[in-house]
Amino acid sequence: MLETRNLNKSFGAVPVTRDVSLTLERGERRVILGPNGAGKTTLFNLLVGELRPCGGSVHLAGEDVTTLPVARRARRGLSRSYQKNTLFDGLTVEENLGLAAAVATGHASRLGGDSLARPEVREIVAEVADQVNLTAHLHARVNEVSYGIRRQLEVGVALATRPLVLLMDEPTSGIGPEMSKGFHDMLKDLPRDLTLLIIEHDMDIAFDVADTITVLNYGEVVFDGLPEAARGSKLLKDIYLGAWEDA
């Protein structure tokens, strides 16, 4: 469904992504691990087209999308959420989801009629709100709701484009363990045919949600395999200095 071949990116003389080759099957849930500065977010930016690679290629559903701009990749089914909330702050939760759903249903640049009032848009909004547990907050403004709810909406907005592949950049970053648990269940309940690529720091969630694990270090894939294999890996322990052993 999503594949990269020998993806390379440098900022100046500093390589941040080195020869990254990944293959995600349809419905696969893969978690990317790696210490800060390993190039995880850069990889996301390369995948969605916010950065152009210096070498290598990105394939979505079998087609080379390396040279396509962000918006066209998104319309082909690649969606992402951001590590730092990237929402429409002055608008309501419902409007946030509606804007995304309007793009997905092709009503976003039409002059005839209100895109947010379209039945198919409303349907997506209701469905996604249910998926990310936001139904009770639909009419609240984004800058009035709690940080945790905004994190949920961050994923919700990405989901409302009806993607084939969803990239989530640390969806649980900055929220407490209580909410983290709820988030965890929410991720598990996402449709099984949706391909997920998740950057995650919380090892418990990572190993629980993931079908497969990829570990990045200094921009390189140093591990690619099943969670069970990763759990025992000496390499991973070295990279994280045993940080999750206590957990």
Place this chain on the structure above:
Amino acid sequence: MPDPGFWTLQALNALQLSMLLFLLSIGLTVIFGLMHFVNLAHGSLYAVGAYVAASAAAVGGYWAGFFLAPVAVAGLGILLYSGLIRRMRRSGPMAQVLVTFGLIFALLDLSRLIWGDLALSIELPALLAGRTALLGIEYPTYRLFIIGLGLAIIAALAFVLGRTQIGAMIRAGVDNDAMAACLGINVERLFFIVFCVGCALAGLAGAVAAPLLSVTPDMGLQILIPTLIVIVIGGLGSLKGAVAGSLIYGFVQTFGAVLAPQLASVLIYALLAAVLVIKPVGLFPAKG
């Protein structure tokens, strides 16, 4: 085909226009680069400089105006800075554009109130009047003086920005003012100094331009658009950008008027549009 002397003359004219624009744009661009502040009233400060120079010259001769105008305009700059601009620092570009737009209106009518609607002029001192033989042509000495002055100021600023401590602080501030503040640089004081120097240069430009053009209330408005074009083509915040932008404007305008009089004025705007399409932040922006 005109003789080579004609082209030398045009090149010198272009250079002279460039230097005048440079004096104005360098202040505006560094103020923007450092403070992210768009001072549309920069042209009005130039007009005030020209008026002060004209008044002083009527009493004490050309040089009195030449030296008094930068000081007076810097003084006006201090007033504006402490009264308005310091408070507008945190506002968005829109609010800044509008406040300085209001300042243009206010300064325009204030100069009319003080100096009247009639155009003023300045007598040149004997030293700078007349013509000098150069490269096979006779060229007005005063225009050569402007070229020399401009080049001297470019050299001085390049030295200050490149080789001195305050220059390093300014470059650090343009690059990242929060970081510069963390390094112990008094950013507020730096802003103040740069703003005053920028205003003084605008006043100097006014004093220098006064003998060439007649001094009128709307001369500030007339120079504003060319100055803005210079800094946007050059890229905001950099000395190199201001020099490049000034030269591009001066030469395109002068040679455009000679070679394609019909297109001359459209040409420079088309160039600006082209630059913005290809490099939306100008040719040599201070930040990559």
Place this chain on the structure above:
Amino acid sequence: MFRHTPLRYGTLALLAALALFKAVTADYFGLEILTEILILAILVIALDMVAGFGGMVSLCHGALMGVGAFAYALLTVKAGLTPPLALAAAIGITGGAAWIIGAICARSHGIYFIMATLAFGQMAYSYVFQTPTFGGDDGLGGIARLDLTAFGIDLNDSRTFALFCLAALAASYCAIVGILRSGLGRSLTGIMHNEQRMRALGLTVWRVKADVFGLSGMIAGLAGALAAQHMMFISPGLLSWKVSGEALVVVILGGLGTLVGPIVGAAAFVLLKHEVSALTSYWHLVVGVILIAVVMSRANGIFGWIETRWTARKATRRTGPADAPLKEARTDA
């Protein structure tokens, strides 16, 4: 997102009633002022649509209006087109020009967008100024008004023409509200709040910006064609950046992103101009000081200030003065 509040409806009704009353009772000079206000109002709501709801602060709307005026004048005076056709063509030409400007400037933001639009405006100004066909410095005269005698309407009567402009303003306002509520308008608001995210969702951002800028240009073109008919004479000064700057000043004075506010601003600006210039020749000083005061006060113009006070009072009544929210109420856009 644009919403009508009771306050906005009320203000609109009041403005419409005042305009109708003036149109019926005013003398010739009053009608001239009223028409000037109405035409300026059409221009500034077109500008508010892109600046207040799309973050595209344009400094070329005056020039766009000028393009509309010159297109109408040239097509009627020089090309001999009938006024209705010329009016439609003027709107179309201005819209096309605006679409191209919007498409080219879509990648620029903040001060660069302002500068880029200024450059295009000045380009049009210089071109018109230097081209003899356009009358150059002298301008063009003898422009005919729309002939609606078939419907029993004589636009050469200044009272009828004022009413006609009022109808045009109402139509423009409804068109803009329609655009802002369409999918295109919703996406535009999304772009203003977070352009990066809209792109990541799959929206072709530059197209939306260009389309809305083009539509705004069409309305500015209508304002221009009306201005040409009103004065029956046009000069290149119409395209000068000072006109664009004044339009922006009016939007700010009235209240950016409120759509109703700029209409209030247009009325205030024109009345102020005539009142002050009757008293002193230094009216720029007065406008400059007022502009600085409004921006420094951090209120969103006259109407924004009223809306803030209104919401605060309603909140006080609801919750009691003790815990009235002190934070500034949002001027909803």
